[in-house]
Each structure stands twice: as C-alpha cells, then as structure tokens.
Amino acid sequence: MRKSEGRARLTDVARLAGCAPVTVSRFFNDPGRVSEDVKRAIEDAIGQLGYYRNESARVLRSKRSKLVGVVIPTLRHSIYADMVEGLQRKLATHGFSLIHNVSDYDLDEEHAQARNLIERGVEAIVLVGTRHRRKTLDMLKDSAVTCVVTYALRDDFQVASVGFDNHRAAALAAEKLLALGHRRFAMIAGITHDNDRAQSRVEGFSAALAQAGIPPAELCVREARYDIREGQAAMADLLDRAPGTTAVFCGSDVLAVGALRECRNRGLAVPADISIIGFDNLEISEYTDPPLSTLNVPAVEMGEEAANYIVQTGPGEAAPKKVELQVGFVPRGTTAAPRQS
Amino acid sequence: MRKSEGRARLTDVARLAGCAPVTVSRFFNDPGRVSEDVKRAIEDAIGQLGYYRNESARVLRSKRSKLVGVVIPTLRHSIYADMVEGLQRKLATHGFSLIHNVSDYDLDEEHAQARNLIERGVEAIVLVGTRHRRKTLDMLKDSAVTCVVTYALRDDFQVASVGFDNHRAAALAAEKLLALGHRRFAMIAGITHDNDRAQSRVEGFSAALAQAGIPPAELCVREARYDIREGQAAMADLLDRAPGTTAVFCGSDVLAVGALRECRNRGLAVPADISIIGFDNLEISEYTDPPLSTLNVPAVEMGEEAANYIVQTGPGEAAPKKVELQVGFVPRGTTAAPRQS
DNA sequence: TTGTAGGCGTTATCAC
DNA sequence: GTGATAACGCCTACAA
Numbered sequence: 009m010r011k012s013e014g015r016a017r018l019t020d021v022a023r024l025a026g027c028a029p030v031t032v033s034r035f036f037n038d039p040g041r042v043s044e045d046v047k048r049a050i051e052d053a054i055g056q057l058g059y060y061r062n063e064s065a066r067v068l069r070s071k072r073s074k075l076v077g078v079v080i081p082t083l084r085h086s087i088y089a090d091m092v093e094g095l096q097r098k099l100a101t102h103g104f105s106l107i108h109n110v111s112d113y114d115l116d117e118e119h120a121q122a123r124n125l126i127e128r129g130v131e132a133i134v135l136v137g138t139r140h141r142r143k144t145l146d147m148l149k150d151s152a153v154t155c156v157v158t159y160a161l162r163d164d165f166q167v168a169s170v171g172f173d174n175h176r177a178a179a180l181a182a183e184k185l186l187a188l189g190h191r192r193f194a195m196i197a198g199i200t201h202d203n204d205r206a207q208s209r210v211e212g213f214s215a216a217l218a219q220a221g222i223p224p225a226e227l228c229v230r231e232a233r234y235d236i237r238e239g240q241a242a243m244a245d246l247l248d249r250a251p252g253t254t255a256v257f258c259g260s261d262v263l264a265v266g267a268l269r270e271c272r273n274r275g276l277a278v279p280a281d282i283s284i285i286g287f288d289n290l291e292i293s294e295y296t297d298p299p300l301s302t303l304n305v306p307a308v309e310m311g312e313e314a315a316n317y318i319v320q321t322g323p324g325e326a327a328p329k330k331v332e333l334q335v336g337f338v339p340r341g342t343t344a345a346p347r348q349s
Numbered sequence: 350m351r352k353s354e355g356r357a358r359l360t361d362v363a364r365l366a367g368c369a370p371v372t373v374s375r376f377f378n379d380p381g382r383v384s385e386d387v388k389r390a391i392e393d394a395i396g397q398l399g400y401y402r403n404e405s406a407r408v409l410r411s412k413r414s415k416l417v418g419v420v421i422p423t424l425r426h427s428i429y430a431d432m433v434e435g436l437q438r439k440l441a442t443h444g445f446s447l448i449h450n451v452s453d454y455d456l457d458e459e460h461a462q463a464r465n466l467i468e469r470g471v472e473a474i475v476l477v478g479t480r481h482r483r484k485t486l487d488m489l490k491d492s493a494v495t496c497v498v499t500y501a502l503r504d505d506f507q508v509a510s511v512g513f514d515n516h517r518a519a520a521l522a523a524e525k526l527l528a529l530g531h532r533r534f535a536m537i538a539g540i541t542h543d544n545d546r547a548q549s550r551v552e553g554f555s556a557a558l559a560q561a562g563i564p565p566a567e568l569c570v571r572e573a574r575y576d577i578r579e580g581q582a583a584m585a586d587l588l589d590r591a592p593g594t595t596a597v598f599c600g601s602d603v604l605a606v607g608a609l610r611e612c613r614n615r616g617l618a619v620p621a622d623i624s625i626i627g628f629d630n631l632e633i634s635e636y637t638d639p640p641l642s643t644l645n646v647p648a649v650e651m652g653e654e655a656a657n658y659i660v661q662t663g664p665g666e667a668a669p670k671k672v673e674l675q676v677g678f679v680p681r682g683t684t685a686a687p688r689q690s
Numbered sequence: 691t692t693g694t695a696g697g698c699g700t701t702a703t704c705a706c
Numbered sequence: 707g708t709g710a711t712a713a714c715g716c717c718t719a720c721a722a
Contacts, residue, residue, distance in 0.1 A: 015492065017699055028709045033701060043707060058491050061468045064414070065699035067405040068714050075469075083434040086427060093424040093451055100450065100462075105469060108449050109441065110434055121441075127402045128416075128446060150399050151356065236636055262632075269636055291603075292633050295577055295610055358715055369693050374717060384691065406715035410698050693722075699714105706709080 016057035024053035036061065067129055074104045076318055077125030078134040081113045085234060085262070087288050087307045088136070091158060094311025095134060102319045104131075115202050119144045126151050132318040138162045138169070139204040154321050156314045159205055159305075161330055168321075170313045170331040174205050177303050177335040178212030181257045181285045184301075184337055186220050188345045190255035190283060193217060194228040196242045196267060198259040206231075209259050209287065228253065232263055239266025247274065254282060254346035261286035261293045261302055268296055268342065279344035289338055298341025306333045357398035365394035377402065408470055415445045417659055418466030419475040422454045426575055426603070428629050428648045429477070432499060435652025436475060443660045445472075456543050460485045467492050473659040479503045479510070480545040495662050497655045500546055500646075502671055509662075511654045511672040515546050518644050518676040519553030522598045522626045525678055527561050529686045531596040531624060534558060535569040537583045537608060539600040547572075550600050550628065569594065573604055580607025588615065595623060595687035602627035602634045602643055609637055609683065620685035630679055639682025647674045 022029040027046055035042050035050045042050070053059070067073045076099055080088040096106045107125060111118040119141045125133055126147065132154035138161075145167065148155045155167045162169040185193065195213055198206035214224045228250040232238035239262060246253060247270070258264035264286030271278050278284055278298060286293060286302035293300040313331050321327055363370040368387055376383050376391045383391070394400070408414045417440055421429040437447045448466060452459040460482045466474055467488065473495035479502075486508065489496040496508045503510040526534065536554055539547035555565045569591040573579035580603060587594060588611070599605035605627030612619050619625055619639060627634060627643035634641040654672050662668055 018701095019699075029699090030701075030710085031708060034708085037701080041707065046707085058488075060464070060492060062409070062699050063469045064405045064408040065714090066701075068403070068409055068716085069699080069701040071714085073405070083424070083430040083437075084427065086425065086430070089424040089427070089430040092449075096424075096449065096451060105448050105450075105465065107446050108433075108437065109446075110437060123401070124446065128404045151401060236632060265633070265636055291577060292606070295606055297638055359717095360715075370715090371694085371717075372692060375692090378717085382691065387691085403715055406698090407717070408698095409700085410715080410717040412698085691722105694720085696718090698717085702713085703711085704709105705711100706707100 015062075016059040017062070018059075020057055021050060021053045021059050024057060025049040073129040073131055075107065075128060075130045076104050076132045076134065076315075077107045077109070077122070077128070077130040079109045079111050079118050079121050079125070080136050082110050083108075085260075086290060087305055090307035091136075091311040091314075094308035095315050096311070098312045098315035099318070102315075104315075104319070113199070113203065115139070115141050115144070119147075123147065126153055132156065132321075134158060134314050134318075137204045139202060154318060156317055158310050158314055160208070161332055163330070165328055168317055168328045168330070170310050170317060170333070172305070172333045172335045174208035175212035175215070177287070178209040178257065179216035180335070180337055181287075181303060182213050182216035182220075184339075184343065185255040185257070185283060185285065186216070188255075188283065188343060190346050191222065192250070192252045192254045192346075193222065193226075194230070194246045194250055194253045194256045196239060196246065196256060196258045196263045197229055197231050198234055198263070199231050206259055213257050232266075234260050234262050236262055236266040236269070239263030240270045241266070243267035243270035247276075255343075256282060256284050258284065258286050261288040261290045261300060264300055264302065264342075265292070265296060268300070279342050280347065283344055283346070284342040285337075286342075294340070296342075301340045301343040302338050304336045304338050306335075309333055356403075357400040358403070359400075361398055362391060362394045362400050365398065366390040414470040414472055416448060416469060416471045417445050417473045417475065417656075418448045418450070418463070418469070418471040420450045420452050420459050420462050420466075421477050423451050424449075426601075427631060428646055431648035432477075432652040432655075435649035436656050437652070439653045439656035440659070443656075445656075445660070454540070454544065456480070456482050456485070460488075464488065467494055473497065473662075475499060475655050475659075478545045480543060495659060497658055499651050499655055501549070502673055504671070506669055509658055509669040509671070511651050511658060511674070513646070513674050513676045515549035516553035516556070518628070519550040519598070520557035521676070521678055522628075522644060523554050523557035523561075525680075525684065526596040526598070526624060526626065527558070529596075529624065529684060531687050532563065533591070533593045533595045533687075534563065534567075535571070535587045535591055535594045535597045537580055537587065537597060537599045537604045538570055538572050539575055539604070540572050547600055554598050573607075575601050575603050577603055577607040577610070580604030581611045582607070584608035584611035588617075596684075597623060597625050599625065599627045602629040602631045602641060605641055605643065605683075606633070606637060609641070620683050621688065624685055624687070625683040626678075627683075635681070637683075642681045642684040643679050645677045645679050647676075650674055 019029050022032045109121040134156045157169045160171045197210045200207040230242040232242040286300050289302045289304040363373045450462040475497045498510045501512045538551045541548040571583040573583040627641050630643045630645040
C-alpha cells in the first residue's frame with residue numbers, strides 16, 4: 009500500500025498515473041479540467057498507494073487553510089456546546105475544519121488561544137461575547153483573520169457579530185413579570201466580571217424595572233457561577249435577605265433549576281408564592297416541576313449563522329456584518345401573578 | 350507593524366534581530382540554546398514586526414503537527430462534551446490543538462472525517478466506542494496515526510482504549526435491582542444499531558438477569574434516541590406492554606428523566622411502584638424528583654486519560670494500552686424494594 | 691552558541 | 707487539457 013519510506017506523496021501518485029504532479033493537484037482542486045482517462049488513472053494510483061493529501065503543504069503554498077477556530081468559555085454548558093455543534097456541522101459542509109478551545113471565562117487565556125489559532129493558520133475565529141482584550145482584537149485585525157463574536161451584538165466596523173440583544177432580552181423578562189403585577193424583584197445573575205452577556209442582562213432587567221418606576225436600589229441582585237448548586241445557594245441567600253420578593257429572574261436555566269429546588273425545600277410554592285424566569289431554554293427546562301418559564305436562546309442557529317458568514321467572507325475581505333437573532337419568551341409553569349398582599 | 354507584503358516571516362525577524370533564521374527557530378523550539386542578548390533582540394524584532402509563526406511550514410518540515418482530532422457522535426449530549434473538554438484542556442497544557450467533528454452516530458461519516466483529520470496531519474485520533482468501519486481502522490494503521498477509542502474497552506494490539514466496561518456496568522445495575530428483590534424488569538436502551546456501548550449495556554443487563562434465573566425473553570427492551578421525549582414515549586410503551594414491571598434500567602439519564610416524567614403523568618409512584626436506574630450521572634440527575642439513581646460515567650477523566658496517552662505516545666510509536674476506568678452505582682431516590690404483590 | 695545548505699509536499703504562474 | 711518551474715516558510719543536518 010505505501011512506499012517503504014513514509015507516506016506516498018502527490019508526486020508518487022503522478023508518477024504511477026503517468027502524468028505531471030500538477031495534474032493530480034488539479035484532480036483534487038479543479039476536477040473539471042482533467043480528462044476522464046487521466047482521472048481514472050489517478051484514482052487507481054491513489055488507491056494503490058494509499059495516498060492522503062498533505063494539508064500542511066497545501067496550506068503553506070495556497071494560503072487557504074479552510075480552518076476555523078473557536079474559543080468558548082466552556083463546553084460544559086450546553087448552550088456553548090450547541091453553538092459549536094451548529095458551527096462545526098455547517099462549516100464541514102463547506103470543507104472547513106474547526107479547532108476548538110475553552111478559555112474558562114479567562115480573557116487572557118482567550119488571547120493566548122487566539123494567538124495559537126492564528127499561528128495554526130485559521131481563516132476565521134469565533135469568540136463569545138463582546139468583551140475581549142484590546143490586544144486580542146488588534147491581533148486579529150493585524151493578521152487579517154476574520155473575527156465573529158457570538159451571543160451578543162457589537163457595533164463595529166472591524167468585527168462581525170451573530171447574536172442577540174442581551175439587554176433587550178432581560179428587559180423582556182422584566183416586562184412579562186411586571187405585566188403579571190409583580191413589584192418586588194430579585195435576580196440571580198451569572199458572574200459579571202469580564203462577562204458582557206451577564207452584565208447586559210443585569211442592566212437590561214434593571215433598566216426595564218426603572219422604567220416602570222422601580223428604582224435599581226430595590227432590585228436585589230446576587231451573582232453565582234453557572235451551576236445548579238450555586239443557583240440554589242443564591243436563592244437561599246435572596247430569600248433570607250429580601251423575603252418579600254415575588255419574582256426572580258435567573259441569568260441561566262441552570263441557576264433557575266437551583267432556585268426552584270430551594271423554593272421547594274422551603275415549602276414555597278412556585279409560581280403561587282414566587283415566579284421564576286430562566287434564560288437559555290435547555291432541554292431539561294421543559295421537564296422541571298413545574299416546567300420552567302424561560303427565554304429561548306437560538307444557540308445552534310448562532311453557530312450556523314456564524315459559519316455562513318465565514319464561508320461567504322473570503323479570507324482578508326472585511327465585510328463586518330451584524331446578524332441579530334431573536335430571543336423569545338417561553339411561558340411555562342413558573343410564572344403567575346403574585347398573591348394579593 | 351507588518352511588512353507591506355503579507356505577514357512577517359521568520360527570516361524577517363532574523364534580519365531585524367541581526368542573527369540567522371535558524372537562531373530564531375531555536376528561540377522558539379529550544380530557547381535554552383540561545384544567549385540572553387540574542388533573545389532580547391529577537392523578542393524586540395517579533396514585537397516590531399508583529400510576527401506570528403507559520404505552523405503549516407513548521408509542520409511540513411518537522412512532521413510534528415501537535416494536532417489531535419476527535420470524532421464524537423454529537424456534542425449535544427453532555428457526556429461527550431465533557432469528554433472533549435477534558436481532552437482539549439489536557440492537550441492544551443502540552444501545546445496540542447484539537448480538531449473536532451461530530452458524526453451523528455454515522456460510521457461512514459466518521460470515516461470521512463477521520464480521513465480529513467489524517468490529511469490535516471493529526472498525530473492522533475480519538476474515537477468513541479469500539480465499533481468502526483474496518484477501513485477506518487486500517488487507514489489509521491496505514492497512516493501511522495495513533496488511535497484511541499473511548500467509552501468502551503477494546504482488546505487490540507493496534508488500538509488503545511480509555512474507557513469502561515459497559516457490559517459490566519449494566520450488570521451492576523441489574524445486581525442492585527435484584528438485590529432489592531425485583532423480578533420483573535424492563536430496559537429503555539439507546540439505539541443499538543452501530544453502537545457498541547448501547548448494545549453492551551443491553552447484553553450486560555440481560556446476562557446478569559439470566560444468571561439470576563430470569564430468562565432474556567422475560568426482559569422487555571425498548572430502544573429510543575437519547576432525548577427526554579423519546580424516553581418518555583418508550584416508558585409509556587413499556588408500561589402498556591409489560592404492566593407488571595417493577596424496575597426499569599435506562600441506557601442514559603436523559604431517557605430516565607423521560608421515564609420518570611411518564612410515571613408521574615400516570616400517577617405511578619417512584620420508587621414505590623417502579624424503580625428506575627439511569628446511566629451517565631448528569632448534573633441534573635441529582636435534582637429530579639425524586640433524585641435519580643444512576644451509574645456514574647467518568648467522562649472528563651476519559652478525555653484527560655486519552656490526552657495523557659497521546660502526549661506520552663510519540664508519533665508512530667505503537668504502544669496500545671487499555672486504561673480501564675470505573676463506573677460506580679450512585680444510589681439516590683429512584684430505587685427501592687418492590688411492593689409486596 | 692551560532693551559521694550554511696537544502697528540502698519538506700504542494701500549488702501559482704506561465705507556457706504549450 | 708497538460709506540463710515545467712519555482713516558491714511558500716520553516717526546520718533538520720551538519721559544520722564551525
């Protein structure tokens with residue numbers, strides 16, 4: 009199957025097929041320009057030699073890597089995993105491969121990973137959120153790598169974004185709760201440090217309340233890492249510190265599940281005593297007890313749209329675009345009017 | 350920052366730093382052999398030029414890509430996402446990058462992706478499960494790419510495996526239920542077609558029951574795709590067809606959550622009327638009502654161990670190894686003795 | 691510690 | 707439709 013020394017090369021295929029190397033190259037890159045006879049000979053030779061293309065050589069010479077990088081905070085939240093899956097699938101249909109890194113919400117780590125991706129020759133990098141180190145964005149610009157941010161929108165002539173308005177989405181949650189008659193609010197937010205999404209959600213929720221005459225000082229906000237246990241602990245704390253609360257907005261369904269659990273532990277009825285709204289619309293949220301009212305995030309679509317943008321934008325071409333996707337309220341069983349007090 | 354034509358090259362850095370290109374190369378690959386003075390000059394030059402290494406050229410010449418590929422069925426099940434995260438994190442600490450693909454449980458798709466990964470120059474490929482196309486394993490062997498399979502164990506001198514004994518794990522579930530006094534069993538399995546893990550779990554569960562004097566014919570097995578809704582539908586079907594069942598083993602926690610939901614819908618008490626055991630130990634499983642008894646799968650560790658093996662095994666070196674991780678039973682609230690009948 | 695020479699496998703370019 | 711030539715940017719090998 010193979011030459012005694014190492015793998016077969018394009019040249020070996022050409023020799024066996026009785027043509028020039030460049031013809032074999034065309035066989036792969038522009039098959040229309042190779043006659044049927046030669047094609048067959050090349051196919052035979054490839055089979056006999058067990059030939060695999062050497063992408064490193066191709067990339068070095070052609071400057072087209074067909075490689076994309078993505079840096080996400082973590083794969084352990086399904087919204088990011090979903091986005092990456094959408095991205096990878098769609099890219100694959102266009103012959104692109106995806107290199108993936110997790111930054112653990114650390115922007116310096118993100119920078120280091122972006123640098124490595126550039127060195128690997130990626131044509132585009134997908135990031136999460138609008139907040140990044142200045143040097144990261146500069147690096148991307150200098151090296152002419154297409155950059156797409158997701159999960160948020162960015163008004164920028166250098167960077168494309170595919171996402172949704174976190175501020176607006178949180179405001180939507182507030183409006184739904186206000187419309188039900190709630191006046192005493194709390195929020196369990198994600199860690200806002202270096203996280204524009206978590207931050208925008210707090211601001212959006214607070215702003216909408218302010219507009220309805222509820223000053224920010226009356227909103228009790230507690231931050232928690234995105235896991236169920238932390239959500240539960242945050243809820244416990246909120247209930248202790250702001251016992252009159254009738255509505256809680258959570259920055260993630262994961263937090264909401266924890267909040268729900270704490271309510272149950274304390275014998276508080278949801279939604280009769282307390283209304284809860286989550287964020288993400290995870291698969292599980294339909295199956296909590298009661299089913300969780302939440303905001304639906306189009307995670308897979310974000311990945312797909314980012315892929316579409318990358319595939320359409322040639323390397324070096326700067327055509328930053330803003331693709332806004334919609335977040336919808338999904339009313340389920342954890343929201344109702346507050347008890348008459 | 351950059352030369353007018355394209356990116357700066359190693360040669361440009363060398364010229365500006367006043368040394369030979371090979372010294373700059375050593376600066377990156379073997380810094381100990383470069384004097385401090387020269388190092389500083391090189392660092393300056395790199396900064397001034399905004400130089401990024403060209404990995405394609407490095408790989409082409411050195412044959413060391415420091416690239417690993419992984420093909421998983423889907424990222425949308427957290428066990429796979431967890432494994433990939435463990436893999437990526439651990440690899441990153443050794444300077445390896447990870448290219449990732451989803452096959453959607455399609456072995457031909459997996460083959461195509463593995464081929465592309467080989468062409469990209471990966472030094473190793475991580476796959477899920479022991480069942481693959483013959484040609485896929487041959488291809489890996491021929492191209493001298495290290496192969497590691499996960500989520501299962503494989504006795505093979507060509508392929509390393511990092512995983513657990515699915516047959517044994519399922520038998521463990523059976524033993525726990527038998528010990529509680531159950532005699533009427535059912536199982537909601539994953540789709541077994543081309544899926545050795547799902548298949549081994551059915552066989553292991555069935556074999557353990559047989560050993561306890563319960564013939565396979567009395568075990569009612571229903572297959573379902575791994576999602577909550579399908580699990581619920583499968584449970585509905587089981588309850589209709591085998592109404593005397595007192596214990597159900599699910600091939601995944603996702604299926605178990607669906608099963609639990611169906612029991613609740615029908616007014617069946619868990620575990621009083623029916624015991625349920627899941628598989629995976631997802632984060633959510635601790636928070637179902639009642640909390641789900643399940644088998645803990647060391648997903649992150651699998652990824653980390655696979656990475657360790659890859660990092661330790663040089664390219665081309667064949668030292669297939671079997672790393673067996675343990676699956677433990679996690680008793681929670683969905684298992685109890687059956688009612689006296 | 692540093693330098694010189696040559697080639698890794700492919701494709702761009704120009705020619706027929 | 708096909709081919710000859712050179713070059714992509716770096717590292718290995720050997721030498722000083």
